[in-house]
Structure formats: structure tokens, C-alpha cells
Amino acid sequence: MTDEWWLEDDGDVADPLTVDEFQELHLDLIVLHDSLEGLMRTPTEPDELDPSDGQLSPEEAMQQKKMAQAKRSRMRARLSKAVVALKLVVDEEYGECRRCGEDIGYPRLKPKPETLLCIACAEPTEKKR
Numbered sequence: 708m709t710d711e712w713w714l715e716d717d718g719d720v721a722d723p724l725t726v727d728e729f730q731e732l733h734l735d736l737i738v739l740h741d742s743l744e745g746l747m748r749t750p751t752e753p754d755e756l757d758p759s760d761g762q763l764s765p766e767e768a769m770q771q772k773k774m775a776q777a778k779r780s781r782m783r784a785r786l787s788k789a790v791v792a793l794k795l796v797v798d799e800e801y802g803e804c805r806r807c808g809e810d811i812g813y814p815r816l817k818p819k820p821e822t823l824l825c826i827a828c829a830e831p832t833e834k835k836r
């Protein structure tokens with residue numbers, strides 16, 4: 708198992724996905740896609756409009772609405788990425804950076820299977836947030 712230890716690289720270069728990892732991430736993507744699509748179909752999120760909380764002031768109601776909208780637009784962005792990623796799975800290009808073609812790597816894809824860019828390409832925009 709470990710006789711390829713010398714190939715391990717602690718640098719920026721990620722390892723390509725194994726068949727098992729690819730299949731696992733594909734399943735994760737399908738689950739993510741379906742749950743996001745389900746969430747997008749519900750008009751309001753019940754847990755964010757808690758009826759037991761009593762009356763909200765107009766400011767609080769506005770704040771809640773804004774938060775719900777922001778959350779929704781993030782979900783929409785994630786969903787469209789997931790759709791692209793699922794197409795890449797079909798084309799067997801999933802796991803490769805859309806910008807430079809390098810492997811994104813399993814550790815980066817596992818928490819966010821919809822990731823389309825490697826860390827080097829994504830970093831400048833991720834830092835801006």
C-alpha cells in the first residue's frame with residue numbers, strides 16, 4: 708500500500724482522483740444537486756421564519772428576508788456549479804481545473820464536490836470574500 712510513498716507530494720500539486728474517489732464524489736454531487744434543487748423549489752425556508760419567535764419588527768423581518776435571499780443566491784450558484792460538475796463527470800473531465808487543467812484533488816473536492824477550480828486558480832477570488 709505504501710510502496711509509492713516517494714510519490715507523495717506535500718506541495719501544491721494534487722493527486723488525480725482514483726476510480727473509487729471519482730465514484731464517491733459523483734454520488735456526493737448527485738446528492739448535493741438533488742438536495743439543492745429540492746431547496747430551491749421550496750418558496751420559503753421554514754427554519755428561518757420561526758413562528759414560535761413571535762412578531763418580528765419590520766427591521767428584523769427585512770433582515771431575515773435579506774439573509775434568506777443571500778442564502779438562496781448562494782444555493783443557486785452552488786446548484787449551477789453542481790450541474791456543470793455533473794456534465795464533467797459524464798465527459799470524464801471531472802476533478803480537473805476548468806482554468807488550468809490541473810487536478811483539483813480529493814481533499815479539496817470532498818467538502819465541496821461542485822468545485823471547478825484548483826486551489827491556485829480559485830484562491831484570488833476566494834480571498835476576496
Ligand SMILES: [Zn+2]
Nearest residue numbers: 804807825828
Ligand atoms: Zn487551476
